[in-house]
Amino acid sequence: MSAIDEFEAAREDLEALLIEVLGTVAGEEAMPVWDEVLPTGPVVMSRLAIHDEDDGSFTMVEIRTSSAVARVLASRMLFTPDPGPEDLLDAIGELGNIAGGNVKSLLRHSCRLSLPTAEVHEELEVTPQVPGVTVRAAVLGQVVELSVHIPDDVSGLCWPGAAPEPRTVTQP
């Protein structure tokens, strides 16, 4: 079975994983959605990779949501009414970390998980057609995406035990 077939076969498990993680972090029920997309405007994204050191392959795990949802999640995770830009990145990075760890447990047991990186994009960039699976759930009235795919670029990632790259914070 190819990696893409494997991701596709795990689609329902990935949807369940996203709903469980979001429900726990947001403190309210998340629902699967199939025909809704991210709203226009600033998007907060976290990414991390799973590295199979035996065959050298990478699997990328990305979480994307609007800055409005990221702000509410950060507020709830950090118990602050007015989270700052660094708080948004920390919260979405941790959301990506939880999702990535669970994806690894689901699909890539004996591999190495990178640390999450998080960044704000002014607009959702048109993602190149990369082989993989994207599942979506709605929480707080908006969409959150989980994408699992084969990356064409793994630069900029940090790995456990190493010194992290300095984080660039931009105001969404």
Next chain:
Amino acid sequence: MRILVVDDSRAMRLIVTRTLRQAGFSGHEIIEAEDGKAAFDIVAAKKVDLILSDWNMPHMTGIEFLRALRASRKSTPFCFVTSEGSEEMREQASAAGAIGLIAKPFTPEAFSDVLSTVVTT
């Protein structure tokens, strides 16, 4: 008790602290570190009664921290709180001397189940 919470995410350190309270483990002193190296320095300098640590962190990972701790003859109870809960990692954690591994996302009940033997309510 003095409990050391180790995670590179401030949000997760706060969530772990809140979940400890929700699990009924309140009234303890909570101190924090953002990676294994900083945590190791804290444990070398002051008495800590329980360590709750992430696994994947910069500078020194959780498993490296635990192994360094045991190599320095410190037997502080140590529990992982991490996003990966595979059987392989649970075996590694146990072999290195951890009392348990709580996988994220977690519930207060998961904290109670693993920590009730080492934390007073």
